[in-house]
Amino acid sequence: MMRSRNPVAIALVVIAGLLMLAPMLWVLALSLKSNAALMADTNAVFDGAFTLENYVAILGNGQVFRWIGNSLIVSLGMTVGVLVLASLAGYGFARLEFPGRKILFVIVLLGLAVPEQAVIIARHQLFSWAEWHNSYPALIIPGLSAPFGVFLMTQYFRAIPKELDEAAMLDNASRFTVFWKVLLPLTIPAQATLGIFTFLHAWNDYWWPLISATNKQMFTLTVGIASTQMNFAQTEGLGFLMAQAVFAGLPILIVYLFFQKYIIQAVAGAAGR
């Protein structure tokens, strides 16, 4: 951009940036106070007596770790699953001929228009009949059906010059070898985008884990933090709750700070399509 910056605009944006940070800093401050002090008076935040006791309590007896573990398993599982399925299907749609290929691709694309709400009730019934709730497969499988991945990979494969395929096939390579050895390595950028997007989506998913993982042991982190908020007696105390929130937000924020560029690219790329 060549225009000079409007100082007023910049000042406004800086103030907005501080406002963006304020809630998170507030939660951090509350998490460093003892539950007893906060019970007596929430203004106690400012009296300077900070403590790490809430974090110690989490480390000692935190269900948060179990939740994080579940989230990791589900998110990684879904990411790997989507990458595998979408890459295979993308190659198939982009490069191979088979009867019905065009129709099937259009149908998959139409799937992009189907929101979660239209299918979640029926999915829940299906898994109930299969008696398969409260399991990792139940949390992972629905996410594997998202058409976005197939769409992305198909576009990407299409963009690769066909000469590469033909060169490999001159050596009598099978379709699968062409896929595996020649083309797939060229799709790493798309894989990264798709992988990150899927991981984020799986990590933050709320409604499906809420109704499928009803057993406390199977809670993902997102559902676990929700359960803490809805707890009738809220016996754990405000400081402890805030520490939980920090624990829940921190992993993904740290990942974000390290992989910012890729994450932003992934989310923007996904939405732009």
Add this chain to the structure above:
Amino acid sequence: MRIVLTLALLLAACGPAKDDRTTLTIQRFFGACEAQYGAVTDVAKAEGECGIMTAIINRFEAENPDIRVVENIVFWPGYDQLTAQLASNDAPDLVTMHGSVISDYQARGLIAPMDAELPKIGVTPAAFTGAARAAVTIEGHVWGMPIDTWAPLWHINMNLFREAGLVRGGKPVLPRNPQELIAQAQQFRQRTGKPYFVQGAANEYAGYTRNFYTFVMQQQGDLFADPRKANFRTPEATEALRLFKDIYDRDLTTKNQDYSAAVAGFMRGDGGVFLVGTWMVGAFDAAAQKDGALAGGYAVVPYPQLYPQRDATFADGHNWVMPTNTERTPEEHAAALRFLKFFAAHEFDWSRTGHLPALRAVIDSPEWRALPHRDALARLATAGTPLPKGVRRQFPIETVVGQEAAAAISGAKPIPQALADMERRVNDILENL
């Protein structure tokens, strides 16, 4: 080959030891307090619903090493989850269930009858109080083991009452009709500068419903003459809402506090009377032993009778029920019964929470009477009144009633409109059972 064998041995050694014990899955609400009570087995030292329940379960596990106990804590009230679990054949062995909800699950055959089971562990229906027995009895059969009966109460900060001149002969002065209530509340406000009532009114609807039901019942108003049809547009219902709207309009109650803020607020001395249930008696009594706004000045009484027709308070109760599960083994079934027997033996400990015991033997015992404030609460055994057993979906109804009552009381809606909406929504639920 050797590598493979070594790996296999290593894997076998590193794997978790196979647990052959019988598994007993107990599902309950009452909150999570593992941070404080995760390892406690001394039930006598535990306080509060969460603490005592956790301690009892821990103790049972310690005393029964041949049973592996899986404790599922659900966020209150846990029925969304339970329903989803039952729909996918993932039922726990025992689950806590309110008396008002039992008929919904019983009608669909989702819980097991206990007529034959309870005598096996030495507990007969006659051993329970009338209220407790009524909670689990449908059409002559028993569908669970009662844990307690609970009701909303007036928890009083005697220090503030004294300051307001509302203590006589060591006992709190209570209103005998709505006019006295307003007069005393205003006097309280004048002399202490604080609102008379403390209520957890935000994000909370149960409290509104309990107040509403109680004062309609006291006027002998009939909300569910036909259990399948609600009738809320009555003078009694209007009066019940009018009373609380008046209290709200005159600033005689705290506002905008959610449940935990109200609890903390009462203990800080935000007001004179906290409208909440039996489960807080133990906690407040403990707070009164320490320094603070409640120090040495805590009393609790059932809702005063404000209308001459009847002395009644809306009540409900907690019970253990056993969901039907064709895959449950006889050993698991036996383990569940053992837990029920253990729990019944610790009924007195549970009653330290403040809930009314379900067992007659405990309620009549001198130990229970000696617990602080219990003699004042004994009246609940007769005044506690649940909704008729035939009313189904009481929990969704409670939410609807509470939402509309809250709207009327805060002035968002005129009372006749709120009652009409309440009635329409509740009948909508009941018609589409």
Add this chain to the structure above:
Amino acid sequence: MATARASKHDWPNALFVLPYLVVFVAMIVVPLGMGMWLSTTKGDLFGVEANVGLSNFTRLFGDPIFLETVKNTFYFVLLTVPALTLIGLGLALVLNTPARWATVLRTIFFASTVLSVTVVTLVWRLVFLPDGGLLAVISEALGRTPIAFLNNPDLAMPAIAITTIWWCIGLPMVLFLAALQQVPRELYEAAALDNAGRWTTLRRITLPAISRTFVLVVIIEIILQFQLFGQPQLMTLGGPNNATRPIVLFIYETGWRQWELGYAAAAAQVLFAMILIAAMAQYLVASRKGAQ
């Protein structure tokens, strides 16, 4: 020409797409059809009791609570989408520079987007709490009584909207940044040569150049915010006085609280129809953009 070449010998090629298609059919096609069927039934989580044709839908359109949720959802979209779009555009315009300070600010503005809804609601409840929340503490410091946003039927939805804007502002900002970076430099150089002022450049050059992205952002945000669920479920329980209940929360409560699965499925179909219309609009815009 492609179809003429596809022959029986090519069936094995379909094996590549088969795994995905199995999941696609099982998790999208079948549930979609089942959902439509369920919406014509009366039943609960334990089973279907009877087929009731379209009576669920007639009941929905006569149900004041459902109609209110539709109104609430539209109101919420109105509160959030213009704000998200315009603020996102403003931020992108100011932060479209490689300077260090801009990078830091961009990081801050996108950070909230990676959090889950449950963390966001926990954080913002502690901002809005009238008894010790961040806003309450500030109000009291300024000598005023704290406003109970979430308990006020008129302020609750705006409060949830503010929470959502805080949460979602990253995406529009990033999309606009990408679009701004596509604008050819020659256009700006030409404008500078003509001595065009800052506002004129903005109006005549920048905005028209990113107009497709602008429409895209609006449509994407409309689709996203139609699906409002977690924030009201956790922050206000749909209240006070039903003021913050959106359609998705209605579906959840009807299906899993009131045990009326058929009715909930019908509401889900209505929402689907609304989103479909918005999604088709997005597709039309995107394909026109692609054709350019």
